[in-house]
Amino acid sequence: MPKSISISKVDGKPGQVYYPLSLDEVPKPSPQGSQLLLKIHAAALNHRDLFIRQHLYPGTTFGVPLLADGCGTVVAVGSSADQSWKGKRVVVNPGQGWKDSLEGPEDKGGYKILGGTKTIPIGTLQEFMIIEQSEVEEAPSHLSSVEAAAVPLTGLTAWRAVMVKCGAHNLQPGKNILVTGIGGGVALMALEFARTAGANVYVSSGSEEKIQKAIKLGAKGGINYKEAGWEKKLLAMLPDSNKQLDAIVDGAGSDVVEKGAKMLKVSRCNCPEVHANVRPPEWRNNFYLRHDNWT
Amino acid sequence: MFDLQNGGIISIYGMTTGPKMPFLMSAVLKNIEVKGSTMGSRKEFKDMIDFIKSKKAKPEVSRTVQGLDIDQINSLFEDMKNGSQFGKLVVEVSKEGGDSKL
Numbered sequence: 001m002p003k004s005i006s007i008s009k010v011d012g013k014p015g016q017v018y019y020p021l022s023l024d025e026v027p028k029p030s031p032q033g034s035q036l037l038l039k040i041h042a043a044a045l046n047h048r049d050l051f052i053r054q055h056l057y058p059g060t061t062f063g064v065p066l067l068a069d070g071c072g073t074v075v076a077v078g079s080s081a082d083q084s085w086k087g088k089r090v091v092v093n094p095g096q097g098w099k100d101s102l103e104g105p106e107d108k109g110g111y112k113i114l115g116g117t118k119t120i121p122i123g124t125l126q127e128f129m130i131i132e133q134s135e136v137e138e139a140p141s142h143l144s145s146v147e148a149a150a151v152p153l154t155g156l157t158a159w160r161a162v163m164v165k166c167g168a169h170n171l172q173p174g175k176n177i178l179v180t181g182i183g184g185g186v187a188l189m190a191l192e193f194a195r196t197a198g199a200n201v202y203v204s205s206g207s208e209e210k211i212q213k214a215i216k217l218g219a220k221g222g223i224n225y226k227e228a229g230w231e232k233k234l235l236a237m238l239p240d241s242n243k244q245l246d247a248i249v250d251g252a253g254s255d256v257v258e259k260g261a262k263m264l265k266v267s268r269c270n271c272p273e274v275h276a277n278v279r280p281p282e283w284r285n286n287f288y289l290r291h292d293n294w295t
Numbered sequence: 296m297f298d299l300q301n302g303g304i305i306s307i308y309g310m311t312t313g314p315k316m317p318f319l320m321s322a323v324l325k326n327i328e329v330k331g332s333t334m335g336s337r338k339e340f341k342d343m344i345d346f347i348k349s350k351k352a353k354p355e356v357s358r359t360v361q362g363l364d365i366d367q368i369n370s371l372f373e374d375m376k377n378g379s380q381f382g383k384l385v386v387e388v389s390k391e392g393g394d395s396k397l
Contacts (some may be wrong), residue, residue, distance in 0.1 A: 003363050004363075005363055005365070005368065008313075009390070017383075021365045021369060023363060023366060024363055028333065039389060041389055041391050042359075042385050042386065042387050042388060043386050043388060044383045044384065044386070044387075045375060045376065045383070045384040045385075047370055049372070049375075050375050050376060053372065067386075073391070077320040082342070083297065089391070091344065093337055093340045094334065094340075096337075097335055098335070098336040098337060098355070099336055099337050099338065100320045100336050100337065100338035101336060102336075104333075105336075111333070111334065114335070117364070125363070125368075125386060125388070126363075126388075127363070127373065127388060127389065131326060134337075135330070135337075137340065137341055138344075140347050140348045140351075141348075142346065142351050142353075143347075143354075144354065145391050146356055146359050146385045146387055147353060147354055147356060149385055150341070150354040150355075150356050150382070150383035151343075151344070151347065151354050151384055152384070153353065154354070155343050155344075155347070156334045156335045156339060156340050156343055157308050157310075157333070157334050157335070157341040158330070158340065159335055159339055160332050160333065160334065160335040160339055160352070161306045161307075161308040161332040162306065163343075163346070164332070164335070164339065164343075164393040165304065165305050165330045165332045166304050166306050167304065168316070168349060170304060181311075183378075183380070183381045183382075185354075185382065185383050186308055186309075188354070188355045188381075188382050191350065192348070192352050192353065192354070193355075196346075196350040196352050201310075209317070210381055211383055214324075217355065229299045244303070245303055246304070247304040247305070247306060248302055248303070248304070248305045248306070248364075248397075249301060249306045249308070250305060250306070250307050251309035251310075251311060252306070252309070252310065252311050252312045253309070253310030253312050253313060253314075253315075253316040254310075254312040254316055255316070256305055256307070256316065257305060257316060257317060257318050257319055257322050257327070257329060258317065258319055258323065259305065260305050260324075260327060261319055261321040261322040261325055261327060262321075263303075264302065264303025264304075264305070264325060265302065265303045265325075266302075266325055267347060271301065291340055
């Protein structure tokens, strides 16, 4: 019988428990209708999978194959599926319920990510997987199956954070992008997308080793955020033609707005009446508008 | 009449340090836009894969283990817990071109 890995139940509170992995034997799957049967070559972990084992993730359940990322070859197709899928190597869309809206998922039930939850009981950590033909793309031929499996969830997250949210005008040659926390899957894909789009990419990390690895991957430079005054050090690294950041891609939160306000480009606003209208009376002396009062 | 250049963008896909963060007046005055960002749509998934194909972009793989081996897979979870990885942690379930019979 084909094998699959899920988590099994042990006692413990969310956040304290660590559910063990369970190697399950599952019924022989058969594709119906427009479904495809994939023989999985590779499946990749994401942080959510660790949260699932700690019962810190919504919908955590037992017996559902883990993991959202997968690459496999189509070995059988349902009767109404496109027969040309057969034999093709594909990557699986890691979530469902979101077709094409720029704003967010259309599905009233919300976006459902594959792997280990009851909201959508399919996952990639198994030998064979059934999936709708509309949920796969042919795997990039220049990538191994291990590399292709490494793409979907973090790639999609980085795609939206960089290519959709930062905007094409901030990704052109000469533009400066800072990707924080390099080493994480999303941050590394963000570096790759922004770099290949043409922008200068700078990175931050608490680890000098990770910064050096990122520079080998094409980052223009990097700074250790554990060092005091790293913002100034970063600004000094930027090319003379553009001494400010155009965008920051961040997964940490914390003081990113405060730091960003010191490093991001200044907008030119020739509209003093806008400021005058929103300024409360006690601001008349411009106290709050003086830079030295903000820091 | 107004010459309003777009301010810098802060694109935030997570808050690993805590679920809140401050927004500052200095950021208001620089027209900084903070944008929340999640995973993406089916269309964005295709756009992303097409971009990878056309630019020959590559993901970074930190470590790979072979087979549905619980001890090996547990060791990948340990890498993640320790934050020691640089890139993705991948389970190679079956080699390409292997036996595809059920």
